Amino acid sequence: MNNIIENKQFDEERALYNLTDAEVRKCTFAGPADGESALKEARNVKVEECSFSLRYPLWHVTDFEVNNSSMDELTRAAFWYDKNGRINDSKLGGTKALRECSDIAIENSDIVSEEFGWKCNNISMKDTRVESMYLFLDSKNIKLENVEMKGKYSFQYVENMEISNCNFDTKDAFWHTKNVTVRDSVIKGEYLAWYSEGLTLIDCKLIGTQPLCYCKNLKLINCTMEECDLSFEYSDVDADIVGSIDSVKNPKSGKIVADAVGEIITEAPVIECSGEVIIR
Numbered sequence: 001m002n003n004i005i006e007n008k009q010f011d012e013e014r015a016l017y018n019l020t021d022a023e024v025r026k027c028t029f030a031g032p033a034d035g036e037s038a039l040k041e042a043r044n045v046k047v048e049e050c051s052f053s054l055r056y057p058l059w060h061v062t063d064f065e066v067n068n069s070s071m072d073e074l075t076r077a078a079f080w081y082d083k084n085g086r087i088n089d090s091k092l093g094g095t096k097a098l099r100e101c102s103d104i105a106i107e108n109s110d111i112v113s114e115e116f117g118w119k120c121n122n123i124s125m126k127d128t129r130v131e132s133m134y135l136f137l138d139s140k141n142i143k144l145e146n147v148e149m150k151g152k153y154s155f156q157y158v159e160n161m162e163i164s165n166c167n168f169d170t171k172d173a174f175w176h177t178k179n180v181t182v183r184d185s186v187i188k189g190e191y192l193a194w195y196s197e198g199l200t201l202i203d204c205k206l207i208g209t210q211p212l213c214y215c216k217n218l219k220l221i222n223c224t225m226e227e228c229d230l231s232f233e234y235s236d237v238d239a240d241i242v243g244s245i246d247s248v249k250n251p252k253s254g255k256i257v258a259d260a261v262g263e264i265i266t267e268a269p270v271i272e273c274s275g276e277v278i279i280r
Contacts, residue, residue, distance in 0.1 A: 011035055011054065019045055029054050055094075058082060066090055071097070073112075079104070092116075098123075117142075136161075155180070174199060193218075212237070218254075229263075232256060234271060251275025 003022035010016065011031025016024065019042040029038050030053035037056045039045065044063045052071040057078055058064065064085040071078050075094035079085070082101045089108045097113035098104065102121040109128045117123060117136040124143040135154040136142055142161040152171040155161065163182040174180060174193035181200045192211035193199050199212075200219040207226045212218060213233040220239035225231065229246040232239070237254040244260035250269045255276040264277050 010038055013037065014040055017041060018043075021045075023048065024050060026050065029057060052078070056080070061085065225258075230265070232275070234269075234273070235275075237275065248277050251277070 004025065005022060005027060006025040007027065009028045009031060011033040013035035015035060015038045017040055019039060021044045023046045025048045027050045029050065035054060037059060038054060039057055039061060040059045042058070042061045042064065047066045047069055050069045052069070052075045054074070055076045057075060059080045061082045062084055064082070066087045068089045070091040071093055073093045077096040077099065078092060078094055079098045079101055082104065084103045087104065087106045087109055092109065092111045092113055095113055096115045097111065098117045098120060100119045104123050106125045107127055111128065111130040111132070114133040116130065116132040117139055120136065120139040122141045123139065125147050126145045129148045131150045133152050135149065135151045136158055138157040140159045142158060144163045144166055147166045149166065150169045154168065154170045154173040155177055156175045157177065158180065159178045161177065161180045164184055166185040168185065168187045168189065170187070170189040172191050173187065173189050174196050177193065177196045177199060179198040180196065181202070182204055183202045184204070186205045188207040190208045190210065192206060192208060193215060195214045196218065197216040199215060201223050202221045204223045205226070206223060206228060209227065210230045211228050212231055212235055215235035215237065218235050218237040220241060223241055224243050225241055225245050227246065230249045231245055231247065232251040233249045234252045236252055237256060239256040241256065241258035244262065245258050247263040247265060248256055248261055249265040250273045252271065252273050253275050255278055257278045257280060259280050261277055261279060
């Protein structure tokens, strides 16, 4: 990369459009011209220690790195339609920050962005904090490691996801997901994973009311459940729970093994239910 752009300020429309084989260092993207799409259609670029306060800065970008940079709440829809990128040690503060992107790795970053990660493919996130109302909606092939997340309607319609050593404070997470495995994680939220298919939870702590209903091929291995009432309604489940469950209601099939269950509810099922609840 012989082309180095350093210590400059840009605010015009498409300021560095189609930039190729370049490094952008210690630059500021802000100003009265309020121009959009600063680095649109860039190729093979590295962005270092830059600050952004303009809309749509990196759209249709391929082969890129963003390091030690910040995007404030005015940096709306920062990364759309991008491929093969890395985002490290950065702050993303604008709404809809990542959409319809593929092959993106995010590490050591801080993200506050509603509607983050929609319709993406092959995204990894590690050692990162993220706050998002809707996280990774309708995305595929997601890997999260040591991620702290706060949100509400997280991971809806996600397929093929691996999660390890994470802490989630959420609500209706994992609805309609397929082929998701979660290990060594804490998930706090109401109505967890309804309508999921192929969800496996290993060595996890679950907290919250009415979890894991209407699930298919649901597995829990060595998990704990706190404040979990009306659990497993109409689910096909194979669960091994350490400790107690507040209540279990009408499991459709399979078995649930626990040290104690506060209440087993079998009243008025609308479908045939043959699931077993076994107390050790």
